[in-house]
Amino acid sequence: MGMTEDETFSELGSEKREAFKEKNKGLIPKSSFTDWYDNVLLEAKIADDRYPVKGFTVYMGWGFSIAKKIIQLLEDKLEKHGHEPMQFPVVIPEDVFQKEAEHIAGFSGEVFWVTHAGENILERRLLLRPTSETAIYPLFKIWIRSHADLPLKMHQTCNVYRYETKATRPLYRGREFLWNEAHTAHADYEDSERQVKEGAEIYSYVYDLLGLGYLLLERPSFDKFAGAVYSIAFDAWNPDGKINQIGTVHQLGQNFSKAFEITFEDREGKQALVYTTCYGMGIGRVLAAIISQHGDDHGLVLPPIIAPKQIVIIPVTYKGHEEAVNKYAKNVLKLLYEAGFRVVLDDSDLRPGEKYYKWEMFGVPLRIEVGPKEVDTKDVTLVRRDSMARSKVSIGELVEAVNRLFHEIYENIKDMSWKRLNELIVYSESLEELKSLMEKRKIGKINWCGDPDCAFKIKDSVVGEIRGSLWNKFEETKGPCIVCGQPAKKVVYVSRTI
Amino acid sequence: MGMTEDETFSELGSEKREAFKEKNKGLIPKSSFTDWYDNVLLEAKIADDRYPVKGFTVYMGWGFSIAKKIIQLLEDKLEKHGHEPMQFPVVIPEDVFQKEAEHIAGFSGEVFWVTHAGENILERRLLLRPTSETAIYPLFKIWIRSHADLPLKMHQTCNVYRYETKATRPLYRGREFLWNEAHTAHADYEDSERQVKEGAEIYSYVYDLLGLGYLLLERPSFDKFAGAVYSIAFDAWNPDGKINQIGTVHQLGQNFSKAFEITFEDREGKQALVYTTCYGMGIGRVLAAIISQHGDDHGLVLPPIIAPKQIVIIPVTYKGHEEAVNKYAKNVLKLLYEAGFRVVLDDSDLRPGEKYYKWEMFGVPLRIEVGPKEVDTKDVTLVRRDSMARSKVSIGELVEAVNRLFHEIYENIKDMSWKRLNELIVYSESLEELKSLMEKRKIGKINWCGDPDCAFKIKDSVVGEIRGSLWNKFEETKGPCIVCGQPAKKVVYVSRTI
Numbered sequence: 003m004g005m006t007e008d009e010t011f012s013e014l015g016s017e018k019r020e021a022f023k024e025k026n027k028g029l030i031p032k033s034s035f036t037d038w039y040d041n042v043l044l045e046a047k048i049a050d051d052r053y054p055v056k057g058f059t060v061y062m063g064w065g066f067s068i069a070k071k072i073i074q075l076l077e078d079k080l081e082k083h084g085h086e087p088m089q090f091p092v093v094i095p096e097d098v099f100q101k102e103a104e105h106i107a108g109f110s111g112e113v114f115w116v117t118h119a120g121e122n123i124l125e126r127r128l129l130l131r132p133t134s135e136t137a138i139y140p141l142f143k144i145w146i147r148s149h150a151d152l153p154l155k156m157h158q159t160c161n162v163y164r165y166e167t168k169a170t171r172p173l174y175r176g177r178e179f180l181w182n183e184a185h186t187a188h189a190d191y192e193d194s195e196r197q198v199k200e201g202a203e204i205y206s207y208v209y210d211l212l213g214l215g216y217l218l219l220e221r222p223s224f225d226k227f228a229g230a231v232y233s234i235a236f237d238a239w240n241p242d243g244k245i246n247q248i249g250t251v252h253q254l255g256q257n258f259s260k261a262f263e264i265t266f267e268d269r270e271g272k273q274a275l276v277y278t279t280c281y282g283m284g285i286g287r288v289l290a291a292i293i294s295q296h297g298d299d300h301g302l303v304l305p306p307i308i309a310p311k312q313i314v315i316i317p318v319t320y321k322g323h324e325e326a327v328n329k330y331a332k333n334v335l336k337l338l339y340e341a342g343f344r345v346v347l348d349d350s351d352l353r354p355g356e357k358y359y360k361w362e363m364f365g366v367p368l369r370i371e372v373g374p375k376e377v378d379t380k381d382v383t384l385v386r387r388d389s390m391a392r393s394k395v396s397i398g399e400l401v402e403a404v405n406r407l408f409h410e411i412y413e414n415i416k417d418m419s420w421k422r423l424n425e426l427i428v429y430s431e432s433l434e435e436l437k438s439l440m441e442k443r444k445i446g447k448i449n450w451c452g453d454p455d456c457a458f459k460i461k462d463s464v465v466g467e468i469r470g471s472l473w474n475k476f477e478e479t480k481g482p483c484i485v486c487g488q489p490a491k492k493v494v495y496v497s498r499t500i
Numbered sequence: 501m502g503m504t505e506d507e508t509f510s511e512l513g514s515e516k517r518e519a520f521k522e523k524n525k526g527l528i529p530k531s532s533f534t535d536w537y538d539n540v541l542l543e544a545k546i547a548d549d550r551y552p553v554k555g556f557t558v559y560m561g562w563g564f565s566i567a568k569k570i571i572q573l574l575e576d577k578l579e580k581h582g583h584e585p586m587q588f589p590v591v592i593p594e595d596v597f598q599k600e601a602e603h604i605a606g607f608s609g610e611v612f613w614v615t616h617a618g619e620n621i622l623e624r625r626l627l628l629r630p631t632s633e634t635a636i637y638p639l640f641k642i643w644i645r646s647h648a649d650l651p652l653k654m655h656q657t658c659n660v661y662r663y664e665t666k667a668t669r670p671l672y673r674g675r676e677f678l679w680n681e682a683h684t685a686h687a688d689y690e691d692s693e694r695q696v697k698e699g700a701e702i703y704s705y706v707y708d709l710l711g712l713g714y715l716l717l718e719r720p721s722f723d724k725f726a727g728a729v730y731s732i733a734f735d736a737w738n739p740d741g742k743i744n745q746i747g748t749v750h751q752l753g754q755n756f757s758k759a760f761e762i763t764f765e766d767r768e769g770k771q772a773l774v775y776t777t778c779y780g781m782g783i784g785r786v787l788a789a790i791i792s793q794h795g796d797d798h799g800l801v802l803p804p805i806i807a808p809k810q811i812v813i814i815p816v817t818y819k820g821h822e823e824a825v826n827k828y829a830k831n832v833l834k835l836l837y838e839a840g841f842r843v844v845l846d847d848s849d850l851r852p853g854e855k856y857y858k859w860e861m862f863g864v865p866l867r868i869e870v871g872p873k874e875v876d877t878k879d880v881t882l883v884r885r886d887s888m889a890r891s892k893v894s895i896g897e898l899v900e901a902v903n904r905l906f907h908e909i910y911e912n913i914k915d916m917s918w919k920r921l922n923e924l925i926v927y928s929e930s931l932e933e934l935k936s937l938m939e940k941r942k943i944g945k946i947n948w949c950g951d952p953d954c955a956f957k958i959k960d961s962v963v964g965e966i967r968g969s970l971w972n973k974f975e976e977t978k979g980p981c982i983v984c985g986q987p988a989k990k991v992v993y994v995s996r997t998i
Contacts, residue, residue, distance in 0.1 A: 052642060053635075054593055055626060060639055063584025063654065070585060086561030087568060091676050092590070092628075092659065093612075095552055111618045114591075116628070118613035119663035128553060130590075130614070137551075141558055144550060156561065161590065165617035178589050 029363070031299050035241045040172075042293060046302050046363050049172045057170040057177030059286075064364055067310035068292070069180065069285050073159050075308065076182055076208050076283060083204060085157040085184055090137045092160070093128040099136045102261040108228020109133070112165040114177075130163035135229070135254075135280060138185050139262035146276060148267045149189050153197065157184040159285070173290040174246065174500045180285045187264065187276040194253060194277035198234070201251040201281040202473070205236055208283070209248065213305050213416035214238055214291050215423035216248065217445075217495055219470030224454050227280075231255040234473045237497070238291040239423045243443025245469060245497040248288050251281040295419045296388075302365025303388050303415060306408040313338055313345040313404065314361040318354045318373040330377045334370060334397070341401045362387060367411050368404060388414050427495070431481060436496060437464040445497045449490035451483035459485050466496045527861070529797050533739040538670075540791060544800050544861050547670045555668040555675030557784075562862055565808035566790070567678065567783050571657050573806065574680055574706050574781060581702060583655040583682055588635045590658070591626040597634045600759040606726020607631070610663040612675075628661035633727070633752075633778060636683050637760035644774060646765045647687050651695065655682040657783070671788040672744065672998045678783045685757070685774040687766065692751060692775035696732070699749040699779040700971070703734055706781070707746065711803050711914035712736050712789050713921035714746065715943075715993055717968030722952050725778075729753040732971045735995070736789040737921045741941025743967060743995045746786050749779040793917045794886075800863025801886050801913060804906040811836055811843040811902065812859040816852045816871040828875045832868060832895070839899045860885060865909050866902065886912050925993070929979060934994060935962040943995045947988035949981035957983050964994045 029045060030037045043049045048065030061069060081087065093116060100106045109132045116128040131137055138156070146154060159182045170176055184201065188194040202218065209216055216238040226233040227250065236249040258264070259275040268274045296303040306312050315334055319327040331347055338345040346366075348357050354371075361369060369385040376382050381396045384403065388411045395403040430436045430446045439446045446466065450456060461467045471477065477493035484490075527543060528535045541547045546563030559567060579585065591614060598604045607630045614626040629635055636654070644652060657680045668674050682699065686692040700716065707714055714736040724731040725748065734747040756762070757773040766772045794801040804810050813832055817825040829845055836843040844864075846855050852869075859867060867883040874880055879894045882901065886909045893901040928934045928944045937944045944964065948954060959965045969975065975991040982988075 050639060050642070052639065053589055054596055054638055055589060055591055058589035058591060060589070061587035063586055066585045066587050066656075069587075087564045088561055089559035089564050089567075089678065091551055091553060091556035091558070092661075093553055093556060093676070098552055113618065114614050114626075115616040116612050117615045120609045120611065122663075128612075140552055141548060141550065144548070158564075163590075165620075178591070180587065 028359075029299060029301060032241065032297060035294070038297075038299075039294060042297060042301055042363075043172055046293075046365065048289070048293065048302075051172045055177075057166060059172045059176050059178070061180075064310065065289065068304065068308055069289055071308035071310065072208075072212070072285055072288055073182065075211060076204075077157065077159065079204050079207055080157045080182075080184060083155075083200060084153075085155040085186075087158065088156045089158050089160070090131075090134055090141075092131055092163075094131055094134075094137045096127045096129060098140060099129055101136060102229050102258055104257070105135065105229035105261075109164075112167070114163050114165055131160075132162055132164045133280075133282065134158070134160075134162070134183055135185065135258055135278075136262075139258055139264060139278075142185075142187055142276075142278075143262055143264045146187060146264060146266050149269055152187060152189045152266060152276065153193060154187045155184065155197075156186075157182055171500065173286040173293075176286065179287075181282050182285065183280060183282040185278065185280045187259070187278050189266065189268065189274075189276065191255070191277050194255070194279050197279045198251055198253050201279065202234060205249045205251065205281065205283060209236060209238075209288075210416075211305070211307055212288065212292055213412055213419055214248070214288075214295060215416075215419035216291075217245075217423075217469070218473045219495060220473040221470045222454070222457060222468055222494070224457065225468075225470070227252045229254060229257050231257065235470065237469055237495075238287075238295065239419075239426055239445070240291075240500060241294050243426065243440075243445070243498060244500045245445070246287055246291050246294070246500050247284070248291055249281065249283040252279060254278040254280060295422070296415045297365070300359075301363035304365035304367060305412055305415060306367045307412070309344065309365065309367050311344050311346045311364070311366050312408070313343055313368045313370060314357075314366045315345065315347045315370045315372065316354055316357050316361075317347075317349060318371050320374060323374040323377075326377050327372060327374060331372050334372060334382060334400070337397070337400065338404065341404075343404060368407060386411055429480075430496075431484065433460070433463055433484060436460070436466070436484065440464045440466045440496070440498060443498075445495055447493060447495055448484045449479045449481045450492050450494045451486055451488045452491040453483075453486065453488075456483055456485035460496060464496070466498045469495045469497055469499075471495075526857075527797060527799060530739065530795060533792070536795075536797075537792060540795060540799055540861075541670055544791075544863065546787070546791065546800075549670045553675075555664060557670045557674050557676070559678075562808065563787065566802065566806055567787055569806035569808065570706075570710070570783055570786055571680065573709060574702075575655065575657065577702050577705055578655045578680075578682060581653075581698060582651075583653040583684075585656065586654045587656050587658070588629075588632055588639075590629055590661075592629055592632075592635045594625045594627060596638060597627055599634065600727050600756055602755070603633065603727035603759075607662075610665070612661050612663055629658075630660055630662045631778075631780065632656070632658075632660070632681055633683065633756055633776075634760075637756055637762060637776075640683075640685055640774075640776075641760055641762045644685060644762060644764050647767055650685060650687045650764060650774065651691060652685045653682065653695075654684075655680060669998065671784040671791075674784065677785075679780050680783065681778060681780040683776065683778045685762065685776050687764065687772075687774065689753070689775050692753070692777050695777045696749055696751050699777065700732060703747045703749065703779065703781060707734060707736075707786075708914075709803070709805055710786065710790055711910055711917055712746070712786075712793060713914075713917035714789075715743075715921075715967070716971045717993060718971045719748075719968045720952070720955060720966055720992070722955065723966075723968070725750045727752060727755050729755065733968065735967055735993075736785075737793065737917075737924055737943070738789075738998060739792050741924065741938075741943070741996060742998045743943070744785055744789050744792070744998050745782070746789055747779065747781040750777060752776040752778060793920070794913045795863070798857075799861035802863035802865060803910055803913060804865045805910070807842065807863065807865050809842050809844045809862070809864050810906070811841055811866045811868060812855075812864045813843065813845045813868045813870065814852055814855050814859075815845075815847060816869050818872060821872040821875075824875050825870060825872060829870050832870060832880060832898070835895070835898065836902065839902075841902060866905060884909055927978075928994075929982065931958070931961055931982060934958070934964070934982065938962045938964045938994070938996060941996075943993055945991060945993055946982040947977045947979045948990050948992045949984055949986045950989040951981075951984065951986075954981055954983035958994060962994070964996045967993045967995055967997075969993075 230252040479490040977988040
């Protein structure tokens with residue numbers, strides 16, 4: 003394999019990796035997840051982490067095309083629910099950032115500081131937003147005057163900046179990361195609670211369209227967002243047994259409206275503080291979840307809804323048949339294009355086998371093969387990317403068949419993802435058992451008394467930590483707290499995190 | 501008017517502005533362009549420059565909705581022509597930025613520096629990209645190996661950062677500005693020249709869809725992009741007679757490929773340097789051009805293709821008729837929605853006149869009024885935003901009528917814009933005349949010998965400067981150089997700039 007025994011692929015320098023790949027045709031198997039992931043990122047043109055600043059990743063063409071589709075799904079849904087698209091500056095003045103005490107405590111250690119411009123020292127230091135509450139609230143304060151201005155709901159897709167001290171990992175954890183954040187303001191707590199629910203539903207809707215398997219958890223209070231009343235989070239499973247937090251929704255109560263003095267005239271003519279919420283979805287992390295949950299030994303497996311190309315047509319021809327096959331392939335292309343599919347005809351000089359390899363790597367949901375036989379019988383051969391199952395269908399039934407197969411592919415990858423998540427979750431009644439589960443890369447499900455001390459003991463004695471309890475479903479405890487033996491209050495999930 | 505004689509509206513503080521607007525119902529007339537522009541930005545929810553960092557503007561809901569439509573038109577066109585969407589980091593290390601000598605000379609005085617992260621001083625200073633050549637080329641160097649990798653064409657929509665010393669102005673000139681930039685690499689100069697042409701055609705296509713009037717000029721060599729062989733630019737007219745540069749296309753030759761050592765193996769197996777081009781379109785500036793060229797005393801006038809809402813339906817009802825009118829309005833809504841239009845029914849509690857005011861301000865291309873009369877006669881009243889012309893059409897012919905009116909609106913605002921541009925351009929044979937033209941807020945057209953000294957003399961003696969000669973059409977000179985009297989080589993355009 004060109005590696006010593008205690009070397010993993012990802013630890014190799016880029017030159018060695020190239021040499022490895024040239025010697026070993028094809029992709030590293032997914033069972034070696036970390037290496038497989040690095041390999042897929044470059045092979046499928048998703049992302050390149052050879053940018054000359056650590057923790058800053060380049061989105062390549064195929065990767066960013068998928069990201070754009072995810073963003074569009076999310077933005078359309080947010081706007082359908084009344085969130086207006088906006089864009090706020092990337093820099094926040096130091097004094098404005100420091101208005102909410104818990105918030106600054108949570109973030110100040112990891113912000114990037116802009117201190118100079120040209121040859122000048124800036125009068126006030128500016129920081130690159132690690133999240134945008136403190137950028138947005140000064141304007142909310144200006145815009146909100148009366149109850150008629152509420153609720154105010156906005157969203158923006160942007161990059162945020164955090165000087166991560168943990169190991170960075172392309173798409174999963176970077177010092178620059180692409181996300182969409184929504185911010186809302188409300189006249190009363192009830193309405194802000196309704197908004198938290200709406201935020202969670204919008205996110206669930208998007209994740210479900212992508213076929214992702216995840217837990218929707220309320221975080222324990224010691225792990226909530228800096229400045230929040232409470233936080234809920236979407237934790238997607240990852241092949242290495244870790245948890246990939248792909249979205250969070252926060253109830254902020256009046257914590258920020260107090261600090262930023264965001265008041266309005268209520269229906270009785272009195273000044274009152276608004277209630278705010280915010281939620282963020284990491285686009286890079288969602289992309290990582292799609293790659294890691296659905297991908298296989300051949301590369302990506304994309305849900306049709308976000309595949310930049312949904313169908314590839316490959317002519318498989320023999321001498322003397324080229325003209326007829328190519329003409330037929332073009333007709334199929336036209337038919338599918340006019341039916342609204344994102345379709346590409348690969349009439350390049352590569353051999354069919356090389357084309358299969360390439361488009362499988364890119365995760366294109368359906369491959370259509372046309373050869374002299376198909377020209378004669380007026381049909382096409384369809385190959386599903388998820389199961390590699392082949393079928394034949396006549397030209398007249400092609401559009402209907404594609405729609406049906408897209409639906410089946412989606413249902414299949416979604417089912418497999420949830421099945422895998424459920425297999426990962428194992429109920430555990432002792433710290434010993436939990437420890438062994440973590441080593442086996444599982445997600446533990448335990449009874450917990452609710453005391454943070456017990457949570458910290460878990461963190462100290464096993465490599466995982468408490469992620470929270472199901473947000474949308476109450477689970478009955480089945481025994482005492484796994485740590486202290488006192489009556490348990492909650493069933494919580496324990497896992498390692500990325 | 502609540503202002504002293506030598507005060508303009510834009511010079512007032514925000515409190516005074518509010519007081520002014522409350523006292524003076526309605527919009528400031530467009531003839532007071534600067535004040536009108538500031539007024540429209542807030543009233544039509546385009547942008548808010550009260551963000552607490554100078555030169556950094558917030559895009560509000562309606563403004564960013566329009567910006568998104570512009571971005572989508574441009575990105576779709578770029579991708580249709582083979583540009584892959586990518587995303588590069590916002591930070592560039594100092595040493596990488598300094599590789600191309602002219603480039604660093606042109607930009608170093610106006611970059612923002614990131615020097616600290618958390619409590620740490622960064623080992624290498626990072627700058628916020630003022631443009632992305634130096635971020636992108638290190639990766640181009642890795643990706644490009646052989647002629648088969650060429651041409652390489654990418655684009656990204658992002659914000660760039662320039663510490664402007666000139667007065668900032670929302671959307672026109674900010675220290676953060678939203679743009680789309682494309683970067684390409686080619687095997688030979690011929691192909692890079694073809695690319696310059698393609699870039700210019702893509703931009704023309706987009707500006708034409710938006711009905712904008714502009715000059716497409718080759719910039720004089722002293723005004724080209726830092727590091728370019730030559731630069732061409734799209735200069736849109738502005739109501740104050742200044743020029744709004746809405747896009748540029750640059751031939752970079754091998755200047756950057758030399759500095760970044762971007763080589764490839766050519767068809768003969770030899771290593772050669774690539775040729776590169778780049779082009780950028782300022783999304784904020786295009787939005788400013790749409791507002792300023794098409795807008796009128798009632799607010800925005802949007803081309804239907806980018807209007808976030810293309811049609812507003814307003815029920816005009818009387819006591820006893822509410823139910824029938826509202827039901828009818830909903831049917832009209834359904835009909836238009838299903839036909840694919842972006843349509844909104846304003847059934848709020850505002851009076852019809854207030855609704856007219858609001859949606860005219862937002863520039864929605866068509867207003868549909870329905871009242872008891874329309875319910876009886878099964879038709880609707882249509883009001884065009886551009887001309888305010890009214891017409892009636894039966895329900896059965898509505899979809900067809902809307903399509904026709906959209907086309908007519910587009911043609912009308914486009915024609916008016918080009919007409920206005922042509923009126924602004926005045927041929928001038930002397931510096932005296934030119935000076936007087938600039939004072940009258942016109943664009944001068946003069947004969948020039950090509951000597952930079954003569955250009956600098958123009959800049960010193962009139963408030964305008966040479967912007968360049970038509971790129972896509974050779975214009976015959978009609979006399980000697982306006983400055984030195986020597987034979988002229990080029991017909992060039994002179995104007996003030998924003």
